Amino acid sequence: MQANHVDGLYWCKKWLTNTFTQTCAVRPSRHSTSTHSTSATGYNMLTDHEKELIAKIWDKMIPVASDIGAECLLRMMTTFPGTKTYFAHLDIRPRSPHLRSHGKKIVLAIAECSKDISSMMVTLAPLQTLHVYKLRIDPCNFKLLCHCILVTLAAHMGDEFDPVAHAAMDKYLSAFAAVLAEKYR
């Protein structure tokens, strides 16, 4: 429906304006505390326990990477229609092979990185280059996908995705997104 499409864009723009401020406002602390392990990136926001929790969750997602990845992308494009503009070259209907293979790439990259969060800057260097020079996705969209990843995890894990796991995962995904965007300018 025409009215709904316009509404969708309007609300997406409002969401984008607000979320980019949030992404900029949250900076990782550079002060090391006894409960936080120092990482090569200087991101000390994750405790060792949180890193283990994150790695465990993503390890379970690897065998179902296509399903999970496709679901995250579909949720993002449905809730935030402006994000569809980056997928004009793909078939993004539910269950399409494009959506599944693209979703799988994203989930596997996030899962791989979660195995050694301290080396994030090194692991993500090729993806940084890809996003800066080729994809050039506006970084405010990373936050939208991160949110939809959290929703997907919640829908699959139920109560197991408790507030502590949610907080840890949110911090990890924010750091991941920040590293991806670091070379933009």
Added chain:
Amino acid sequence: MVGWTDFERATIQSIFSKMNYDDVGPAALSRCLVVYPWTQRYFGNFGNLYNAAAIQGNPMVAAHGKTVLHGLDRAVKNMDDIKATYAELSVLHSEKLRVDPDNFRLLADCLTIVVAARMGAAFTADVQGAFQKFLAVVVSSLGKQYH
């Protein structure tokens, strides 16, 4: 005025009619206080918010979570004029409570995740889209009277 499709209206009514307010309200607010700890600044007199367990077990947080969730009932019943419905509450949050309006979005995100966890696979992409559009309108309306 916001345009709602039949699917969106039906989805919102369905979610809220089936919702267990005593469970979801406390879960959403406590999750917000854990995941975004700076939101605790508004709850200085709520007692022990020292860690996640304390927050989730805090009776004042639970009670307030229910209050806030029931606050959404007005919007559910008046989907065609949410802005006017929340004009008074917006003034309250701005002038008296002095809540940064960005916090409404943070709580809305946590509520979405709690609902997703409760509904599981039934919380499809389309259902999520409708739910988040509804919450975006609520969040915007609550921020409207700030100046």
